[in-house]
Amino acid sequence: MRPVPPLPTADLPVVVIAGRPNVGKSTLFNRLVGRRQALVADTPGVTRDRKEGVALIRGRYVRLIDTAGLEEAAPDSLFGRMRASSESALHEADLILFCIDARSGITPADEHFAQWIRRQNRPVLLLANKAEGRQGTASALEAYALGLGEPVALSAEHGEGVTDLMWEIAERLPPEHASEDSAENAPDTDGDEEDTRPAGPLRVAIVGRPNAGKSTLLNTLLGEERMITGPEPGLTRDSIAVTLRDEDGEFEIVDTAGLRKKARIDETLEKMSVSASIEALKMAEVAVLVLDATLGVHEQDLQIARLIEREGRACVLALNKWDAVEDRTATRKAILDRLSISLAQMRGVPVVTFSALTGSAVHKLLPAVREAAEVWNARVPTGELNRWFESMLERHQPPLVNGKRLKLRYITQVKSRPPTFVIFGTRAEQLPEDYKRYLVNGLRDTFDLPGVPIRLQTRGTKNPYAES
Template identity: 65%
Template structure:
């Protein structure tokens, strides 16, 4: 297990900026609005020559437990219990506050080593301002500017000296690489509740307020097959309703999470059914080449289940033909009922998405498809398709060769894709069809 480092501090002291600086990527959304980070985000990083898990947490605030701020604080406190080292970040420009001192007193009672990090020390007087952090009682503070990259090398070396001793290195089998899963959907569909149910802990902040999750938050767990790296994403509203820059960044983080995933779980609110925004999200996942499984959440609250299921299946058949046969798992994330069926469905869909068809089988299918339905005429001439290959999976990609193959009309392309899907049992998987015309050596020759 890699050592875990939690970044802790008041809202808006620069924790997410430091997180991005240390992982070397803009993974956490950064904005001047206090409280942008609500759920703890974790990512592998290399600090002081050591591989670590870095945790970005919500800002520590004094608040009642039943409020959003209170639930954010509880999540941050849970991260502290799992950490091997805490980076307690304070704003050197603003100076120490009563909250800083109160949280420092609480941290001193924990059984985890703490390093005080004085952020925003760029410019004149920055280093002097950092000296105030000695009052916190955690020894020598490290003065940095996360935004400008100043003092980061000192932070690396100090952190390396405070980490537990490095265990003997073990080689990781390629087969042990985690399945990459993205949880997507509209706001308040129950994505974070589902992630908590899968993890078996209150990792994500949940509640009746829509839009609680603002960033794409990564976690890991083990199912019956192996490791799963799961990303909970912000809810995606209709484009016309997205007005705030912060929400635009959240949607951008969701799209990036889809690009890095292998399978997308589209969470639907069974009480609301499948609407156009859900279909847009599914089409986005398909365009990115991701396999899709639908989690039909809040199923326990549906009264007429037969009508609800029929309505969803009819909509999928008419409006999401490119993912024909998509798997739908009815469940309740809040009660846990049916959640155990989700990961087996995800694993099965992943196998289809990763499936390669041998060339011999592929061309036997291809010849059969052509004999059942010949290609139509184009400009009065028949299109002759010669052979097919499958150069890659993830998603399954078929390349068909023949003179003027690129002139095939759209309906015949759909016929080939659906025929391939049925022949090789690939429901719910995007299939790419590429057409390559073969050149005639006698054209344009004198």
């Protein structure tokens, strides 16, 4: 696995991969960051939003940005918006990797954008990708005609020439600033990774159905047009992570592709997008479930909520387009009633209402996310927990199973993230589900654990006189 960078990504030099569609930019991005982070397919134009990662280049970390393909298009069209996003990334680059397809040769689009890049007054390294074998290397020489210097011939897919490319990148990076003691800056990896809040930003995944306003929400939080948005559903294909800081700390927020019903997912590319969304949810600490408040709760919204619960993540319900709702009281009640009936584990989930398009009340979201993360990380002292447990047993005795009453002895919390409890007792493993729900509801109400999954496990004690 790629090592953790010793410095915040904002302090790292920026290297941007640019070029027309389908020249292998995302494949090269994955190769340099050391893992399959960007979606790759034979279909041109898979990448729509900028994707960032951290790459270790000859002992030095860089912030690597994969961009959408550069294409001539009207500014208000989808491809025009994609190009504007790519150009915005190029303006902050310390080094541009301009990539062409050596097998296809130099195209008019390559020539046009090479001229445009020359005018940006940024360091540029010309890459001739897909230059496998002798023929590919010979074809790469045609790239001299672009006037961007000597091309680096490589094959990102097969790894050929990547070592030479890393040397070339390292030589062109800006001088490295002296940093303070790296041991102080390095993250602490001691302790139980599963049960301790890790160092670094709070990881958040924005999930929901297509066209619910997830990308618009992220743009509003960032205060810039970072994600491609528009009326077309399904614009976001890959899971895009960005870092955001407020007065209380950092967030790593991932915008994911919209999740549709399985029956409607038939294209390979869309299946890859869904897989990336689910993977982002698994890596998150808090999931922000975005709903279109004008449409209410759809069955697919409930399926996504069940997925969040199954993965054990904290959840914040984000009701977008709230400014377009006429009867807000009735709408909120209908949504929460539907969730409470269909998803008992989501009872008490925090709800934030806003308009991502206008920015109204969006500022309430991040504090709600942080509060949900605190509940998700909650720990209940063992003594307090068992005093509660005794009172619950007195109020409603454990049921009879096969004519014998279960003897539940004590309870302990074994982990947080999400809160997980284990009950010990004679034949505790036979505890009925309805009694478990009674205890879970009591845990949630007594110890203020709203809106997070609560795991309740049982451990029976062996009877030494039972037949083996």
